[in-house]
Amino acid sequence: MIDKKSGIxxxxxxxxxxxxxxxxxxxxxxxQIPTEMELMNKYKIGRATVRQAxxxxxxxxxxYKKHGIGTFVAGKKPSLGFEPLISLTFSLKQRGITPINFIxxxxxxxxxxxxLKEFRLTKKQDVLYLRRIIYDGNLPLAIxxxxxxxxxxxxxxxxxxxGSIAEILLHDLKLNITKVEQIIVPRKADEEERKILKxxxxxxxxxxxxxxxxxxxxxxxxxxxxxxxxxx
Amino acid sequence: MIDKKSGIxxxxxxxxxxxxxxxxxxxxxxxQIPTEMELMNKYKIGRATVRQAxxxxxxxxxxYKKHGIGTFVAGKKPSLGFEPLISLTFSLKQRGITPINFIxxxxxxxxxxxxLKEFRLTKKQDVLYLRRIIYDGNLPLAIxxxxxxxxxxxxxxxxxxxGSIAEILLHDLKLNITKVEQIIVPRKADEEERKILKxxxxxxxxxxxxxxxxxxxxxxxxxxxxxxxxxx
DNA sequence: AAGTGGTCTAGACCACAAC
DNA sequence: TTGTGGTCTAGACCACTTT
Numbered sequence: 001m002i003d004k005k006s007g008i009x010x011x012x013x014x015x016x017x018x019x020x021x022x023x024x025x026x027x028x029x030x031x032q033i034p035t036e037m038e039l040m041n042k043y044k045i046g047r048a049t050v051r052q053a054x055x056x057x058x059x060x061x062x063x064y065k066k067h068g069i070g071t072f073v074a075g076k077k078p079s080l081g082f083e084p085l086i087s088l089t090f091s092l093k094q095r096g097i098t099p100i101n102f103i104x105x106x107x108x109x110x111x112x113x114x115x116l117k118e119f120r121l122t123k124k125q126d127v128l129y130l131r132r133i134i135y136d137g138n139l140p141l142a143i144x145x146x147x148x149x150x151x152x153x154x155x156x157x158x159x160x161x162x163g164s165i166a167e168i169l170l171h172d173l174k175l176n177i178t179k180v181e182q183i184i185v186p187r188k189a190d191e192e193e194r195k196i197l198k199x200x201x202x203x204x205x206x207x208x209x210x211x212x213x214x215x216x217x218x219x220x221x222x223x224x225x226x227x228x229x230x231x232x
Numbered sequence: 233m234i235d236k237k238s239g240i241x242x243x244x245x246x247x248x249x250x251x252x253x254x255x256x257x258x259x260x261x262x263x264q265i266p267t268e269m270e271l272m273n274k275y276k277i278g279r280a281t282v283r284q285a286x287x288x289x290x291x292x293x294x295x296y297k298k299h300g301i302g303t304f305v306a307g308k309k310p311s312l313g314f315e316p317l318i319s320l321t322f323s324l325k326q327r328g329i330t331p332i333n334f335i336x337x338x339x340x341x342x343x344x345x346x347x348l349k350e351f352r353l354t355k356k357q358d359v360l361y362l363r364r365i366i367y368d369g370n371l372p373l374a375i376x377x378x379x380x381x382x383x384x385x386x387x388x389x390x391x392x393x394x395g396s397i398a399e400i401l402l403h404d405l406k407l408n409i410t411k412v413e414q415i416i417v418p419r420k421a422d423e424e425e426r427k428i429l430k431x432x433x434x435x436x437x438x439x440x441x442x443x444x445x446x447x448x449x450x451x452x453x454x455x456x457x458x459x460x461x462x463x464x
Numbered sequence: 465a466a467g468t469g470g471t472c473t474a475g476a477c478c479a480c481a482a483c
Numbered sequence: 484t485t486g487t488g489g490t491c492t493a494g495a496c497c498a499c500t501t502t
Contacts, residue, residue: 009471035487046473048280051488059291068480068487180416186409241490267468278492283469300468300499 002043010045014053022062022073032070033063087166088134088142088226099141101162105131108150119147120181120211121219126150130161133196134226140197142228149221169212169222179213181220186230197229204230234275242277246285254294254305264302265295319398320366320374320458331373333394337363340382351379352413352443353451358382362393365428366458372429376458401444401454411445413452421459429461437461 002013021027034042039050054071057063065071089099112124119127128148134141146165152173159168169175189203197205205227212222234245253259266274271282286303289295297303321331344356351359360380366373378397384405391400401407421435429437437459444454 011471037487047475049472052471054488065488066481067489068482070487178417180414182412182414182416184412184414243490269468279494281491284490286469297469298500299470300501302468 002045010043011049011052011056014039014043014045014050015056018053018057019062027073029073032072035070087164088144088228089164089166100135100137101132101144102135103130103161104133105129106161109147111147119220119223123219125219127223128152132162142226143193143196144224144226146225147223165224175212175214175221177212177214178216179211181211181213183209189227189229193227197227206230234277242275243281243284243288246271246275246277246282247288250285250289251294254289259305261305264304267302319396320376321396321398330368332367332369333364333376334367335362335393336365337361338393341379343379351452351455355451357451359455360384364394374458374460375425375428376456378457379455381453397456407444407446407453409444409446410448411443413443413445415441421461425459429459 002010002017004010006013018033021033027033036047036050036054039045040047043050054063054065058065058071062074063071064074089101107129108126109129110124110126111119111121116122116124127150130144130146130148132144132146134144152159161168169177185207186204187207189197189205193205194203206229207225207227210222210224211220212224213219214221234242234249236242238245250265253265259265268279268282268286271277272279275282286295286297290297290303294306295303296306321333339361340358341361342356342358343351343353348354348356359382362376362378362380364376364378366376384391391404393400401409417439418436419439421429421437425437426435438461439457439459442454442456443452444456445451446453
């Protein structure tokens, strides 16, 4: 309960009240919690106070909101080994975001010459190049350039290239990943990136490059680069 | 300037306006920015709107407030976007786990000879070695070996080495991280690891190594290795 | 005492999703 | 149409720091 005379700010008391119900599993994961209106009436407090409490919990990842629907308990999902470490889609879903991947480019290109170093390849190779823009609704979240070993398009399977790439690699292709290398560098967005990502206010982005090795191969099977505004 | 008819929320416009002045160094570090009252009058907006814009920037580490005095530009620019990408504690907390870090070893060691390559160092260096076992309650989750540049123990600050290391690096030390390299390799646990982690059923683990670079330094500031059972 | 940020209320209108 | 969260205003009083 909330005590208006305790001296403790009401929004702190409400925040703790809600946190307890989450921690003690009184509210199920992904279940809707009382609306702002209901919380106002139940505790006889103003809407701004309710929203201040909720915004803290959203910020800390305990709750997520859906505009026009309600407020929900954020879920802890089971892990699949590598998945949380290599999948952007996975990380976003954990925060209540269901990303949409829009395929911008899809073509076969040859990696040779000075490009070999960037791709960490030892010899010339044709790869499937895929550029996707990842959205949360209408909001662009990231630009993703991925390069697959050509063998991926030679299989008979129909691959869902708009889904999670980590899922394709781990579940559909059942690859035996033996090493993942990754570099993250914060930098300024270039002009194209600013245009696509509509970076407002700041033009700082994180650039992440990732190389995936399978079996005992010396060359990576998969190369990924993605750029994401650093305020996401 | 702020356009009330643009359709863009006023607090977003104000936030971006302020962010630009910070990014372009129009306001010095630790200098006071206009008071909430001044911002209200200047842009003809309500106080709640001003506070909403400011609270975002405080939350993201661009500003800090002093009660009864004013609002100020934060000293270092945050690399907060890094947190989910580099912090094990952060990732675990997102899944509802509040890990406990038990310090197993803590000593100064010299990195030289053949070890230099593993640490990606170019010359001999003394480092602070920290081994921690990370628990979820009684269940051991991971073994973590971290190696800090010696300068970390020369500061006057008392560092909470049982908390999140990413938090120390980003929030306490406010390091300007310029690159993160990481390798993940699945392998079999060795005998010591099996003993500590009590790996049940499977003895497969993920080994993650991570190198953190700050400023323009050629050598990494921080080296981390952790081993985690692959069924977690 | 004056000025700052901290908390809180009541009320309004908008945007989005579901029925 | 209804109910949700999103944005915004005007106003009040409190707590803290400096003058």
